Amino acid sequence: MTQTEPHSGKWLVLAAVCLAGIMMPLSFTAPGIAIPAISRDLGGSALALTWVVNGFILAFGSAVMAAGALADRFGRKRMFRNGIAAFGLLSLAQVFAPDLPSLIALRALQGVAAATAMAGGSASLAHAFDGKARTQAYSLLGTSFGVGLAFGPVWAGFLIEQFGWRAIFATSVLISVVVLAVGVPRMHESRDPGAKGVDVWGTVTFTGMLLLLTLGIMEGPQIGWTSPLVIGLLLGALALLAAFIQVERTHPRSMLDLSLFRNRRFLGAQALPFGTAFSFVVPLIILPIRFIGIEGYDPVRAGTMMIPLSAPMLVVPFLGALLTRWVSAAALCLTGFAISALALLWLALVPPGAPTGDFIWPLLLTGIGAGLPWGLMDDLAISVVPRERAGMATGFFATVRVAGESLSLAIVGAVLVGALQAGLATQLHGQPPLVPLANALAAADLPQAQALWPGVAHAQWLAIYGQAFQVMTLALAAMTALFGAVAYLTLRRAHAPQALAMPQPAVAQGNAGE
Known part of the structure; x- marks a missing residue:
């Protein structure tokens, strides 16, 4: 946007992108609540059902960097508009998915659409805002993700209980229509005039x-x-x-400028999404499965139990951005990850069958800790590149964020299944089918485990699961602390995100109706 553009126009861009930012985590977290219901309706093994979540994450992480480069070349508004339209249509198709393979395929395509929308939308913010205003804009975008994360599990639980799991995808259809009808027409086009080809x-x-x-x-x-x-x-x-x-x-116009890896601040910014993936995203996906299958909660109660973890994302990212006026970004990130790591250690001590109140404080502190770096990540990653390549920087950072979430889920899932296999081998006599039993317990499917190996008391299944869950949670705490330390050591010379901004060349743009 130009300097003469009305102030309200910038905030209309922000409103459209933030509304999409509410929709994305809803489509990311809701299937975690819905997996037991999807399993009852469409069937499928525990391993196959994980692809309802993993398919979306992998597709998003694989496509978002290319989407950022395409946004630089063909226009950020155009990519945002097309991505939102495709996202809404694919959400509608998921409402009518006939079987599990179809649902997984649609989820993967939806991940590509989500990548297109968010790469274009986030890069538009880098073009529309500068300095402190940009820090505030990205913190508001982080807060909008927090809204989706905070209310997504509760909303999903309510919809599943009242209308069935297919209703959760109808929500994305409605939000897509609102964004296309109200927000997109008021956005201004921007692109990189030097962009060439696609990598x-x-x-x-x-x-x-x-x-x-x-x-x-x-x-x-x-x-x-x-x-x-x-x-x-x-x-x-x-x-x-x-x-x-x-x-x-x-490549003459690569989608990733490898010279960025000589910049310590840029490297440090890439450590942040790995830390938040282990401290926040993985518990957000795995805990509802435990609450429904192990603790015996219904979907609404399981969704409600996630509020202490996700509600801090409503305010803490924005507060973290404000605190950068007095505290360095590196110190805030280190503090946040330290709080999350200690809270995860606390959560590891909560056994299956514990009172509901025992989960509240560990989850709340985990969410508060993760929220501090959450609102700083995007601006830290993007502010080290010229504005005309904001799409590239946005795409790469979003790739790292979602790839980190995908890999962290895979790593933690492997740790959980491995710990379950070890516990089963130690505590069950004979030659139990370790891999199928571990998969069933990892999905918190106690009836399936009982069918595979009858005669085991319910309390013993809970004990095996509880020990493995403790090992997994300790691993989460360790990885959170590790990436927090890496981020601090590489970012400690950056006193505030707005101080990182580089001189910004002019960017070609079209008119608001384009």
């Missing part, structure tokens, strides 16, 4: 690398870490990573 091979090699790595981590506990398939998947991921780096070094 096809970069997209292909990165997507393949992320897919093979995630599959390798997920298959490790299933068939053994030394199996030829798992080793082949991990080596294939490594080879594709090397190919991706080579492509980006030689």
Whole structure:
């Protein structure tokens, strides 16, 4: 936007992007609440059902960097508009999904649409705002994600209880229509006048690398870490990573500027989404499964139990951005991750069957800790690049964020399944089917576990699950602390996000009706 553009126009752009920002986490977290209901309706193994969540995350993470480059070339408004339209249509198709494979395929396509929308929308904010206003805009975007995260599980539980799991996807249809009708027509177009072509091979090699790595981590506990398939998947991921780096070094207009990795602040910003993935996103997905299957809560109560974890995202990201006036971004991030790590250690001590109140404070403190870096991440990542390449920076950071969430879910899932296999081997006599039993317990499907190995008391199943869940939660705490330390060491010279801004060249733009 130009300097003469009305002030209200900027905030209309922000409102449209933030409304989409509410919709995305809703479509991300709601299936976690819905998986037991989806299983009853469409069937499928515990491992297959995980792809209802993983398919969306992987597709988003694989496509968002290319979407950012396309937004720079073809226009941020255009990509945002097309992404929202596709997202709404795919949400409508999910309402009528006939079987589990169809639902998973639609979820993957929806992840691509979400990547297109958010890359275009977030880059539009970098174009519309500068300095402190940009910090506030991104903190409000983080808060809008918090709204979706805070109310998504409760809303999903209510819809599932009243109308069935398909109703959760109808919500995204309605929000998409509102954004297209009210927000998009008031947005102004912007693009990078120097953008050329699309980095096809970069997209292909990165997507393949992320897919093979995630599959390798997920298959490790299933068939053994030394199996030829798992080793082949991990080596294939490594080879594709090397190919991706080579492509980006030689492409005339690569979707990722590798010179950014010489910037410590940029590297530190990439550590932040990994920390929030382990401290916040993974518990947000896994805990509802425990609450429904192990604690015996109904979907509404399970969704309500997630409020202490997610509600801080309504206010803490914005408060964190305000605190950068007096406290460095590095110190705020370190403090937040330290709080989350300690809270996760506390959560690890809560056994299955514990009173509801025992979960409240650990979850609340985890959410508060994760909220501090949450509102700073986007601006820290984008402020180190010229504005005309904001789409590239937005796309890469969103890729790191979602790839971090995808990989963290795969890693933590592997830790949980591995711990369950160890506990089953120790506590059950005979030769129980360890892998199917561990998969059933990881999905908190106690009836399935009982059917696979009858004669085990309910209390013993809970004890096995509780010990494995404790191991998993300790791993979450350790990874949260690790990435918090990395972020602090690389960001500690950055006193506030607005101080990181570089001189911004002018950007070509179209008219508001484009």
